[in-house]
Amino acid sequence: MPLTTKEITINMGPQHPSTHGVLRLVLELDGEVVVSCTPHIGYLHRGSEKLAEARTYQQIVPLTDRFDYLSCGNNNLGYAIAVEKLMGIEVPERADYLRVIVAELSRLSAHLLWLATHAADIGAVTVLLYCLREREEILDLFELLTGARLTVSYVNIGGVRRDATPEFFRRTREFMAAMPRRIEEYNTLIMQNRIWLGRTKNIGIISYDEAIDWGLTGGSLRGSGVNYDLRKVMPYAAYEKLNFEVPLGEKGDVYDRYIVRMEEMNQSISMINQCVEDIPDGPYKADIPMVSLPPKDRVMQDIETLIHHFVLVSKGFPVPKGEIYAAAEVPKGELGFYIVSDGSEKPVRMKVRSPSFVNLSCLPRMVKGHMIADIVSCIGSIDIVLGEVDR
Amino acid sequence: MHPDNIIEQIRERFPDEVTGSGSAFGQSWAVLKREKLEDICRFLKDDPDVRMDYLIDITAVDWLGRPASKPRFEVVYNMHSMMHGHRVRLKVPVEDDGDPWVPSVSGVWKTACWHERETYDLFGIVFRGNPDLRRILLPDDWEGYPLRKDYPIEGPEWTFKPWPE
Numbered sequence: 001m002p003l004t005t006k007e008i009t010i011n012m013g014p015q016h017p018s019t020h021g022v023l024r025l026v027l028e029l030d031g032e033v034v035v036s037c038t039p040h041i042g043y044l045h046r047g048s049e050k051l052a053e054a055r056t057y058q059q060i061v062p063l064t065d066r067f068d069y070l071s072c073g074n075n076n077l078g079y080a081i082a083v084e085k086l087m088g089i090e091v092p093e094r095a096d097y098l099r100v101i102v103a104e105l106s107r108l109s110a111h112l113l114w115l116a117t118h119a120a121d122i123g124a125v126t127v128l129l130y131c132l133r134e135r136e137e138i139l140d141l142f143e144l145l146t147g148a149r150l151t152v153s154y155v156n157i158g159g160v161r162r163d164a165t166p167e168f169f170r171r172t173r174e175f176m177a178a179m180p181r182r183i184e185e186y187n188t189l190i191m192q193n194r195i196w197l198g199r200t201k202n203i204g205i206i207s208y209d210e211a212i213d214w215g216l217t218g219g220s221l222r223g224s225g226v227n228y229d230l231r232k233v234m235p236y237a238a239y240e241k242l243n244f245e246v247p248l249g250e251k252g253d254v255y256d257r258y259i260v261r262m263e264e265m266n267q268s269i270s271m272i273n274q275c276v277e278d279i280p281d282g283p284y285k286a287d288i289p290m291v292s293l294p295p296k297d298r299v300m301q302d303i304e305t306l307i308h309h310f311v312l313v314s315k316g317f318p319v320p321k322g323e324i325y326a327a328a329e330v331p332k333g334e335l336g337f338y339i340v341s342d343g344s345e346k347p348v349r350m351k352v353r354s355p356s357f358v359n360l361s362c363l364p365r366m367v368k369g370h371m372i373a374d375i376v377s378c379i380g381s382i383d384i385v386l387g388e389v390d391r
Numbered sequence: 392m393h394p395d396n397i398i399e400q401i402r403e404r405f406p407d408e409v410t411g412s413g414s415a416f417g418q419s420w421a422v423l424k425r426e427k428l429e430d431i432c433r434f435l436k437d438d439p440d441v442r443m444d445y446l447i448d449i450t451a452v453d454w455l456g457r458p459a460s461k462p463r464f465e466v467v468y469n470m471h472s473m474m475h476g477h478r479v480r481l482k483v484p485v486e487d488d489g490d491p492w493v494p495s496v497s498g499v500w501k502t503a504c505w506h507e508r509e510t511y512d513l514f515g516i517v518f519r520g521n522p523d524l525r526r527i528l529l530p531d532d533w534e535g536y537p538l539r540k541d542y543p544i545e546g547p548e549w550t551f552k553p554w555p556e
Binding site (some may be wrong): 041042045047049050051053054085086209210212213214215226228233322323324325327334336338340342348349351353357358361362365390391 | 415416418444445446447448450452453454457467469473476478480500501502504505506509513526527528529530537538542544
C-alpha cells in the first residue's frame with residue numbers, strides 16, 4: 001500500500017518569540033516546506049489615525065512615538081516635517097542638526113535591537129548581549145538629552161523640545177569613538193559563523209523589480225540593490241549638508257539585507273560625528289509665537305506668557321487648508337504622513353504609510369518554498385515592528 | 392518629468408476621465424473618474440516616460456458633512472517612479488450610495504493588495520477585483536468602519552462576549 005501524504009496547517013504565533021511581537025502566521029506545510037503563508041495582523045491596533053483626528057497637531061507627536069517604538073526620534077521627525085511644510089515653517093539650523101543627531105541615534109539603537117533579535121532567532125545568542133549593552137548607552141544619551149528613554153517626543157513642530165548640553169555632546173563623542181570597534185566585534189561573532197551564513201545566504205531572495213513592485217523600502221529594498229534612500233532622494237533636516245553613502249546589496253537575500261543594515265550603522269556613526277562637530281550655535285526652535293511654546297522661565301514670571309503657554313497647549317494652533325504627503329527614512333523604510341487639513345486645529349485625516357506594514361506584506365512571497373525554519377530568518381531580515389504594522 | 396506633465400499625459404490618453412487637477416507644495420494631483428482607473432494605472436506604470444513603478448500608498452478621506460457638491464469619499468493613490476524620481480497623486484471621488492466602490496489596482500502593483508484591504512477595513516470602500524478583500528487590522532466579525540466620520544471615537548457600544556456564539 002502506498003503511503004499517502006497530505007499538507008498540514010499550523011499556526012505560528014501570535015505568541016511565538018521569533019515573530020517580534022504579536023504576529024500570527026497561518027502556514028500550509030508540505031512536510032517541512034512552506035506551501036503558503038497567511039499573515040494575520042492587527043493584535044496591536046490602537047487606532048492612531050482615528051485618535052489623531054481628535055487631537056491638536058502638537059498633541060499628535062506623542063502618538064507618533066508609538067508607531068515604531070524603537071526609533072521614536074525618526075517618527076517625530078517625519079511627522080514634524082510634514083506639518084512644517086504645510087505651515088511653511090523654517091526651522092533654525094541648530095534644530096536641524098539636533099534632529100539628525102537624535103534620528104541617527106534612534107536608527108543606531110533600532111538597528112542594534114534588530115541585530116540582537118535577528119541573530120538570537122537564528123541561534124547566535126551571544127550577539128544579543130553585546131548589542132543590548134550598546135543600546136543601553138544610547139538610551140542613557142536619550143535620557144540626558146530628552147528626559148525620556150524610549151518614547152522621547154523630542155522633535156516637535158517648529159524645532160526640538162530642548163537644547164543639548166555640553167555634557168551630552170561630550171558623552172556622544174565618547175560613545176561614537178568606541179562604537180566602530182564594537183561593530184567590528186559583532187562582525188567577528190557572526191561573519192565567520194557557518195550556521196549564520198548557511199541560514200542567511202540564498203534565503204528569501206527578492207529581485208530588484210520585485211522589491212519595487214512589492215513596495216519594499218529601507219534596508220529590505222536596498223538589500224535588493226535599489227538605490228532609494230529618502231535622505232538622499234528628498235533630503236530633509238540637515239541631511240543635505242552631511243556626507244554619507246547608501247549601502248546596497250546585490251542579490252536581495254537575507255544575508256544582503258543584513259550587510260546593508262550593518263553598513264548603515266557605520267554611516268549613522270559618521271553622520272552623528274559630523275553633526276556633533278559642525279553643529280552651529282543659535283536657537284533650537286523657530287521663533288513663531290503661534291507655534292512654539294514661550295521660554296519656561298518667562299512663563300513662571302508673567303501672566304501674559306503664562307496665558308500664551310496655556311492657550312497654545314490646550315487649544316493648539318490652526319494649520320492652513322491643504323494636503324501634503326511627506327516622508328522620512330526611518331530604520332524600517334519610508335514612513336510617510338499624508339495629512340489633510342481644513343484650516344482648523346485638528347487634522348481631517350492623517351494617514352500613516354508605515355514601512356513595516358508594507359514590508360510584511362511581502363513575507364508570504366519571500367518564504368514560499370523555503371523550510372519552516374527559514375521563516376524565522378526572513379521575518380528577522382525584513383525588520384518589522386508590530387507597533388508600526390498595526391498602528 | 393514634472394508632475395504636471397504626467398497629468399497632461401493622462402489627459403491626452405484618457406480625455407474623458409480626468410475631472411480636475413491641482414498642485415501645492417510641489418506635489419500635483421489629478422482627480423479621476425473611477426471607471427477606467429485600472430487602465431490609467433497600468434498606463435502610468437508601463438509607459439517608459441512615466442514609469443510609476445512604486446506605489447507608495449492607497450488611502451481614503453471621508454468628507455462627511457462638507458460641501459454637498461463633493462462626493463463623500465475620496466480614495467487617494469500616491470506613487471513614485473524609481474527610475475525617473477517623480478511623484479504624482481491620484482484622487483478618485485466615490486459617492487456614498489450604500490455600496491461605495493472603486494476598481495482594484497492589485498493586478499498592477501502587488502503592494503496594492505494590502506493597502507486596499509486596509510482602506511476597505513477602515514472605510515468600507517470595496518475594491519472590486521481584489522482577490523483577497525478581507526478585513527486586515529480589525530477582527531473578521533467587526534461591525535462598522537472606524538475611520539468614517541460618523542463612527543464614534545470612543546467606539547461602539549460594546550458587550551463582552553468571551554466566546555463566539
